[in-house]
Amino acid sequence: MNEWLDPLLLSRWQFGLTTVYHFLFVPITIGMALTVALFQTAWVRTNKEKYLQLTKFFGKLFLINFAMGVVTGIVQEFQFGMNWSDYSRFVGDVFGAPLAMEGLLAFFFEATFIGLWIFGWDKLPRGLHLATIWATAVGTILSAYFIIAANAFMQNPVGYDINEAKGRAELTDIWALLTNKVALAAFPHTIFACFMVAAGLIVTVAAWHLSRNQHLDTMRPALKFGLWMMMIAGALTVFTGDSLGLAMVQTQPMKMAAAEAMYTTATGADASFSVFTLGTPDGVSELFSIRIPYLLSFLSTHTFDGTVEGINDLQAQYVQLYGPGDYTPTIWVTYWAFRWMIGLGLLHIVVAFVGLILTRRKSALGARLLAGRWSRWIWKAAIWSFPLSLGAMIMGWIFTEMGRQPWLVFGLLKTADGVSPNVSGLEVLISLIAFTLIYGTLAVVEFKLIKKAAQKGPDDLPEPHPETGVRRQETTVY
Amino acid sequence: MDLTILWFGIIAFLFIGYFVLDGFDFGVGMSLPFLGKDDTDRRVIINTIGPIWDLNETWLIVAGASLFAAFPEWYATLFSGFYLALLVILLSLILRGVSFEYRHQRPEAAWKRRFDAMIVIGSAVPALLWGVAFGNIVRGVPLDEGFNYTGSFFDLLNPYALLAGVTTLLLFFTHGTLFVSLKTDGDLQQRARRLATRSGILTIVVAASFLLWTTLAYGTFWSAVLSAVAAVTLIVAVLANARGREGWAFGAMAATVAFAVLSLFLSLFPDVMPASNDPANSLTIANASSSAYTLQVMTWVALVSLPLILAYQGWTYWVFRKRVTRAHIEGAEAAH
Numbered sequence: 001m002n003e004w005l006d007p008l009l010l011s012r013w014q015f016g017l018t019t020v021y022h023f024l025f026v027p028i029t030i031g032m033a034l035t036v037a038l039f040q041t042a043w044v045r046t047n048k049e050k051y052l053q054l055t056k057f058f059g060k061l062f063l064i065n066f067a068m069g070v071v072t073g074i075v076q077e078f079q080f081g082m083n084w085s086d087y088s089r090f091v092g093d094v095f096g097a098p099l100a101m102e103g104l105l106a107f108f109f110e111a112t113f114i115g116l117w118i119f120g121w122d123k124l125p126r127g128l129h130l131a132t133i134w135a136t137a138v139g140t141i142l143s144a145y146f147i148i149a150a151n152a153f154m155q156n157p158v159g160y161d162i163n164e165a166k167g168r169a170e171l172t173d174i175w176a177l178l179t180n181k182v183a184l185a186a187f188p189h190t191i192f193a194c195f196m197v198a199a200g201l202i203v204t205v206a207a208w209h210l211s212r213n214q215h216l217d218t219m220r221p222a223l224k225f226g227l228w229m230m231m232i233a234g235a236l237t238v239f240t241g242d243s244l245g246l247a248m249v250q251t252q253p254m255k256m257a258a259a260e261a262m263y264t265t266a267t268g269a270d271a272s273f274s275v276f277t278l279g280t281p282d283g284v285s286e287l288f289s290i291r292i293p294y295l296l297s298f299l300s301t302h303t304f305d306g307t308v309e310g311i312n313d314l315q316a317q318y319v320q321l322y323g324p325g326d327y328t329p330t331i332w333v334t335y336w337a338f339r340w341m342i343g344l345g346l347l348h349i350v351v352a353f354v355g356l357i358l359t360r361r362k363s364a365l366g367a368r369l370l371a372g373r374w375s376r377w378i379w380k381a382a383i384w385s386f387p388l389s390l391g392a393m394i395m396g397w398i399f400t401e402m403g404r405q406p407w408l409v410f411g412l413l414k415t416a417d418g419v420s421p422n423v424s425g426l427e428v429l430i431s432l433i434a435f436t437l438i439y440g441t442l443a444v445v446e447f448k449l450i451k452k453a454a455q456k457g458p459d460d461l462p463e464p465h466p467e468t469g470v471r472r473q474e475t476t477v478y
Numbered sequence: 479m480d481l482t483i484l485w486f487g488i489i490a491f492l493f494i495g496y497f498v499l500d501g502f503d504f505g506v507g508m509s510l511p512f513l514g515k516d517d518t519d520r521r522v523i524i525n526t527i528g529p530i531w532d533l534n535e536t537w538l539i540v541a542g543a544s545l546f547a548a549f550p551e552w553y554a555t556l557f558s559g560f561y562l563a564l565l566v567i568l569l570s571l572i573l574r575g576v577s578f579e580y581r582h583q584r585p586e587a588a589w590k591r592r593f594d595a596m597i598v599i600g601s602a603v604p605a606l607l608w609g610v611a612f613g614n615i616v617r618g619v620p621l622d623e624g625f626n627y628t629g630s631f632f633d634l635l636n637p638y639a640l641l642a643g644v645t646t647l648l649l650f651f652t653h654g655t656l657f658v659s660l661k662t663d664g665d666l667q668q669r670a671r672r673l674a675t676r677s678g679i680l681t682i683v684v685a686a687s688f689l690l691w692t693t694l695a696y697g698t699f700w701s702a703v704l705s706a707v708a709a710v711t712l713i714v715a716v717l718a719n720a721r722g723r724e725g726w727a728f729g730a731m732a733a734t735v736a737f738a739v740l741s742l743f744l745s746l747f748p749d750v751m752p753a754s755n756d757p758a759n760s761l762t763i764a765n766a767s768s769s770a771y772t773l774q775v776m777t778w779v780a781l782v783s784l785p786l787i788l789a790y791q792g793w794t795y796w797v798f799r800k801r802v803t804r805a806h807i808e809g810a811e812a813a814h
Contacts, residue, residue, distance in 0.1 A: 064579065070532060071575040075568050077542050081557025082564060085626070088557075092550020093768040100547035100776060103540035104783040111536040112794050119529035123797050163769070168550075170769040420558040422626040431565045438569060442576060449583050475810040477802075478521065478528045478582050 005425030008416055011083040014432045016401075018075050020394055021439050025069035027393055030144060030191065031198020032062040033137035035229070037130075044130050049461055050218045057218070057458035058202065063118060064450050068442065070111070075435070083428065087408055087418030094160045094171045095150055098178070102146035110139030122473040144194075145187055152183035154409050155400070156251040162412075169412065185247040186400075189240040193393050195233035196348060200389035202226030203355070205454045207382035211375075215457045223382075224359060230352035230385065237345060242299065249300040249308070252410055254318070254327060255403035256300055257311045258334040264310040271297035271308040276339075322411070329405045337399035344392035351385055354378075481773040482763040485548040486750070488780055490743040492544055496537035497608070497646075498735045502728075503531045505654015507574060507601025510594055513658060513669055517587070518804050520594060524578060525802045526661035531578060533791060535571065547776050551625055551766035552750045559619060559627025560611055563634055567604045567611075574600025605650040606643040610634060613642025616696050616742050618754035625751075625761055638691060645688040648681040649738070653731045656715065660724045663801050671719060674727070678716035685712060689738065692745060701745035708737035 036059050043051035077099065080088050088095075113135040120129050153159075159176030160169045171177065206223035209215045249256045257263075260274060273295035277288070297306040311328055318327035358369060358378065369378060404410060408418040462474065506527050514520035527534075545553045557564060573596045581593035617638050620628045652674055659670035689705040697705070715730035746752070750766050753759035767773065 064583075067532075067575050067579040070535070071572040074535075074539055074542075074571060077539055077546075078557060078564060078568060080546065081542075081553045082561050083558070085554035085558035088546065088550055088554040089625075092546055092553060093772050096543065096547030096550055096553070096768065097772055097775060099543040100540070101779050103536070103543040104779055104787070108533070108536055108540060108783075108787050109790070111533045112790055115529040115533055116794055116797060120797060171772045171775070174775045420554075420561075420626075421624070422628065423558055423561050427561050427631075430562070434565065434569060438572060442572075445576075445580065449580065452583075475806065477525045477807055477810045478578055 005429060007083075007423055007425045007428050008419045010425055010428040010432050011419050011423075012415065014083065014428060014435060015079055016398075017432075018072065018079065018435055018439070019401075020397065021443075022069070022072040022076055023394065023397060024390065025065050025072065026144075027194035027197040027390070028065045028201065029062070029069045030140045030194040031196075032058060032065070032201070033133065033140045034195065035198050035202065036062055037133045037137045038225075040130055040133055044126060050221060052461060053218050053458040054222055058222075059118075060453050061201070061205070061450055064446065064453060066114060068446055072439075082431075083420055083423060084408075084418045085420040085422075087413065090168050090413055090418070091153070091409060092168070094157075094169050094177065095153055097171060097174065098146045098150040098153075102143050102150075106139050106142035106146060110136055110143060113139060119476050122475050141191060144191060145183075148187045148190060149178050149180060149183040152180040152186060153177060154407075155186075155404060156180055156182040156247075157409055157412055169409075181247050182244075182251055185240065185244040189237060189244045192233045192236040192240055193345075193389075193396065195229060196237055196345070197386070197389045197393055199226050199229035199233055199352075200348065200385040200387075203230060203352075204383050204386035207379050207385070208455070209457055211379035211383070218458050223355075226385075227352050227355045227359065230348065230389075231356060234345065234349035234352055238349070241345075245299050246302065252404070253309050254311065254314045254329070255334070255400075257309060257314055258329045258331055258403050259338040259399065260296060260308075261331050261335040262296070262308065262310050263312050265307060265313045266296070266310065267307040268297055268305045269293040271295075271300070271306065273299065277335075325406070325414075327406060329403050334399055334403045337395045337402065341392050341395035341399055344388050344395065348385060348388045348392060351381055351388070355382055481770065481777055482767045484777065485544075485767065485773055486743070486747065486763050488784075489541065489545055489548060490740060492537060492541035493743075494736045494739045496534075496541050497650075497739050498732050499534035499537055500531075501605070501646075501650040501735050502653045502657040502732075503527050503534050504601040504605040504650040505652065506657055507597045507654070508605065508651050509655050509658055509670070509673065510598055512673055513655070513666060514594075517590065518807055519666055520590075521582070521807045522662055522666060522802050522804060523658055524581070524597070525807060526658055528578070529798045530794065532575075533794065535575070538571075544776070544780075548768055548773060549750060549763070549766040550768060552761055555621065555625045555627060555751055555761055555766075556611075556615070559621075559629075560614070560634065562631040563607055563611055567607050570600040570603040570607075572600075574604075601654075602647065606647045609643035609646030610639045612646075612739075612742055613639030615751055616642075616692065616745055618752035618760075620755040621751070621753040621759040621761070623759055625759065625766075628755075638695070641684070641688050641691065645681075645685050645738075648677060648684050649731075649735060652677045652681045652715075653728075653735060656719060656724065656728045656731050659719070660728045661801055663803050666804075667724075671722065671724065674719050675716065678712075678719060682709075682712055682716060685709070685734075685738070689741070692742070696745045698745055698747075701741045704737050704741035704744060708734050708741060711737060 036055055039051050039055040039058060042048070043055055080095075113132045116124065117129065117132040117136055120132060124132065157169070158180050159171060159173040161172050162168075163170045202222055203226035206219040206226055209219040210223060245256070261277065266272075270293075272291040272293045275290040275292065277290075294304045296308055297304055300306055300308045311331070315327050319325065358365070369375065406414050406416070408415040506523060510520055510523055514523055542553070545556075577593040577596040577600060581590050581597070584590075611634075614634050614636075617636070619633070622628050655670050655674040655677060659667050659674055662670065686709055689709060693702045693705050711730045712734040715727045715734060718724075718730055719727035748763050749760050750763055751761040753761075768776075
């Protein structure tokens with residue numbers, strides 16, 4: 001058979017592409033639900049019009065993105081059965097439970113209350129309407145927990161036994177599954193990163209308007225809010241990333257070694273963090289590198305004299321444990337994805353930090369810089385916040401999932417053994433092309449629509465009733 | 479009680495919920511070219527399901543995930559076996575979902591026409607293919623000892639399954655036009671009512687032959703009883719509609735969809751996917767299910783969540799109970 005029609009390779013590409021695509025919308029949904037809820041709460045408590053305008057404005061951006069999140073999410077759930085049926089048979093007893101819990105306990109909740117929020121402006125009392133956006137925000141975060149718990153099982157399987165007769169993993173302890181230490185570490189890291197992405201979106205939009213000197217009354221507070229959220233969420237993402245790194249070293253040492261492209265085990269100063277390395281094309285020897293001594297030891301063990309295992313030693317261990325085979329992920333992918341994640345994330349925090357200094361109320365430096373010839377570049381940097389944060393997020397997931405390879409469930413099932421045996425390469429090629437075409441087209445439409453709505457800026461509110469002074473809530477329709 | 483039986487019931491319940499609810503969404507979408515005389519009409523029609531299509535579609539996600547958790551073998555066999563059919567359903571649902579959101583983003587008629595067409599296709603194709611898929615499940619498909627489907631995409635397009643597809647297409651079409659008639663007023667409502675009568679009569683003929691074929695070829699006593707009940711409620715729905723009792727008509731139609739789907743599930747029981755080549759390869763509630771522990775955990779989750787889900791979704795329908803009128807749509811338009 002033609003090697004291009006390898007169902008395994010094509011299924012991996014399809015799962016990777018559709019997952020990355022789905023996850024462009026997920027962090028915006030999670031982060032923006034909370035943000036919109038905060039703006040609306042500010043409006044309900046202070047009655048200031050600018051907060052209502054911000055609620056409606058960012059609410060609109062949130063909604064354009066929401067439908068895509070839902071419809072691409074169904075694809076994710078179906079693909080386990082469609083392309084990975086042997087995986088589904090092997091882990092369904094364990095892995096299905098958190099997915100079903102997500103649906104029953106969180107996603108229904110989220111999908112129902114988002115509808116009530118969008119269309120309920122003129123149908124629900126003010127307080128109850130506010131509660132619906134909070135319910136949506138809680139639903140999105142709860143959803144994320146169950147999905148991450150399911151994913152954590154693939155990284156670090158716990159709470160199961162192997163049933164030899166049935167040839168599958170069976171759940172023995174739901175609590176252990178839900179409190180998997182990888183889940184406990186990955187959940188806050190992911191959620192704070194989602195808040196970073198939402199903050200990035202707010203800063204991008206606000207900076208775009210402010211650099212054109214328009215919508216000042218709403219976009220000034222939005223910028224300030226966005227910068228603070230970027231700063232706080234960014235710092236929390238770094239801290240939680242650190243604890244996720246520790247959990248990763250304990251459960252998947254190969255992933256950390258692959259993140260560093262570190263072939264030999266090293267201790268103390270030798271366990272250095274490589275900032276940038278140029279190697280020979282075969283990746284075996286190094287031409288040039290910038291390294292920070294001790295840092296990798298600290299990141300992996302929180303001590304300066306820790307030992308970090310190298311790829312070659314781990315490979316030898318795994319051969320002993322699991323039999324002959326290649327247990328190394330694709331090193332250049334993990335190495336660069338890890339660096340891009342950290343680099344983009346840190347850059348994002350720098351933008352927030354500089355932004356907060358420049359926009360301080362009595363900052364003479366800020367006033368001078370923003371009036372001077374650097375101003376154009378400062379605004380440009382702020383406008384790039386959103387792609388920076390989204391890029392960091394995507395790189396993080398690529399690292400985490402590619403670093404798990406060749407395992408589908410670490411130590412239990414290899415990716416090659418999970419693919420559907422009865423789905424042909426041609427069928428997967430058809431679906432891969434179909435998804436690529438449709439997702440690609442929709443990405444263009446989606447981007448144009450969000451851009452258009454964002455550039456239009458907040459709408460003016462309708463005039464209050466001349467006698468009563470009450471402003472009627474508008475009806476929302478498609 | 480044996481939890482596998484309970485979970486067979488819960489899966490049936492979730493699919494019934496999905497087909498009753500998203501079923502009328504499909505019908506509403508398909509009715510656009512028949513009922514929408516101008517853009518305002520089309521917006522009225524779309525807005526009858528505006529706040530709820532998304533939560534209706536969520537029933538599919540929950541049904542799928544519950545199938546995965548409770549009957550992983552069933553989930554794996556069904557989804558990998560019906561690969562291309564499910565792909566087409568997924569793509570249709572994507573196009574339909576984004577079209578609701580996108581069509582009102584720009585004022586040009588050409589832009590709106592494009593998304594209207596996608597709503598119609600994105601509604602009709604799943605309405606047809608879900609019937610084809612369930613027809614094949616009931617009829618049985620070739621499975622090997624590992625429960626892997628060994629047929630091809632074209633084996634799914636047999637006469638019985640195609641009749642099942644046409645049946646669901648017509649059922650959902652009528653279900654949707656009855657919903658439009660329930661949720662609109664004036665001229666549009668009258669046209670929806672007349673359309674429902676015409677499509678309802680056609681539905682009775684097709685659905686009766688499908689249920690008869692099912693009963694004769696694959697039926698059990700109880701599936702036959704439920705088929706008969708479904709036939710009666712379908713006739714009640716068409717008669718109530720003819721008399722202008724749109725609430726009764728819609729309710730009876732919802733019952734028809736529910737009883738028909740339940741009848742299919744009962745004709746399967748205790749199999750979940752019968753093998754047409756060798757009964758020894760059939761998936762049953764026993765060999766397809768998760769372990770007793772997983773089912774216990776999931777039972778607790780379902781017992782806590784399902785009443786809550788029904789309560790808050792019922793409340794949502796209550797909040798949006800008012801009819802959508804042309805004035806309502808035009809007023810909202812003026813506000814923007």
